[in-house]
Amino acid sequence: MLNYWPLIKKLTLREIKARYKQSFLGFFWIILNPFFQMIIMSFVFSKILRFGNFGVPYPLFIYAGLLPWTFMVASLQSSMGVFVSDASLIKKIYFPREVLVIATLLAKTFDFFLASIIFLLLMIFYQVPFTGFMIIFFLIFLIQFIFTYGLSLLLSALNLFYRDIQYLVNLIITLWFYLTPVVYAVEFFPARYRIIFQLNPMSVLINAYRQVLLGGNWPNWQSLAIAALVSILIFIFCHRIFKKLERLFADIV
């Protein structure tokens, strides 16, 4: 894979550059999009529905969930289209096909960190103390990356065979959003229902982000370890299927 690093780099840059060349506001869209979502959600959930106490200002709370969530959704959705839109490449030139998926995820990683600038500004604005626990953020993101990459591999390959996959996935994502504590906190639920969140890696990861960034505390190591294990297993499983299907890409695309 290292041999293909220059190619990955170029394809990532192509993703990043091309997407915003045509738009006037360019990179600001990456920042503005989650920002306005946050404002709308803050208004709905803290002013209208009057959700209870989060321990931190609600805009920050939501942002810490919304950014990782957006990263995952955007990655899955873009990877599903990547082989379809690069069909001409796939039919002509050999390279490991996961290169295209990696490039997509790296472009989304760039977006993720760019959008995080607002989060940092909000932290300063609300005077949330910066602590050493924040270093763990990078570990959590690594786990999320592996998890998202595994799913992206599987879905991008399946979607080439049946375009139904993308519609199905969009439906699942909508349901998944409600089962993930993005706009609410796990503590809102009675203890006996919280098992749902333990089984959902996104939920564990978002909780961990909040712990280390806003809570000034260690994450729940046990949950995080399980999430890491699950992510690695998903990655291994999906990678295997991907490699099996990869040989057929040029024939069916």
Place this chain on the structure above:
Amino acid sequence: MEEDWAISFNHVYKNYPLFHQKTLKEFFQALFTRKKTIERIDALKDINLKIKKGETVGVIGKNGAGKSTLLKLIAQVSSPTAGKVRVKGRISPLIELGAGFHPELSGKENIFLNGVILGMKEKYLVEKFSEIVAFSEIPMDFIYTPVKYYSSGMFMRLAFSVAIFSRPEILLVDEILAVGDIGFQKKCLAKMEEFKKKKVTIIFVSHSLELVKKFCQRVIYLQGGRVEYDGKAEEAIGRYLQNLRITLS
């Protein structure tokens, strides 16, 4: 000499699954009418080939004879259903030029992107950049505009120029010399002659029998997925033309 070949096909078969019913609705309709749902289409049947290093081989045949499938197998993007395809050397495909070009990116950005896709090093591309642009005959001030504003001729010339500089060991050429004006075509042919001298293996697929005759000593004539004739150019072209006449009359 065992070492001499660049491409070897050993009893190669390739078939594609053809789904007659792509959607659920069609599938259920087929259940009631008992139509076939999957059929396998033979694109290549029992192909045996040895192409030597430095050889220039033309491939001719009607549409659907299996020419593109043959190239796909050589380029290793597709794998055979049965048999073995072996290829030695760096492959540069000149098929459907501009694969990987992005319309929103500038000519310069696309040169680097496409160059890396074709396996060139970034440093080498920086070195060769002005040569590539010069060969493409695209004015320097156009190099910084997005390629979507290029004329189709300019686009193809740029794509061809990048591929030319990829120092291939095996060059796959699929019907691309129909591109550009006569002047540029001549230039490309001269470049290909240069490759021939450098012992680059060239697989040349074309409907232009004139070009094939001029360019290749050996020609493979494909008919319905089989090798109908493999040998001298005149003989291959003669048989192909004769076969065309029979089908026409």
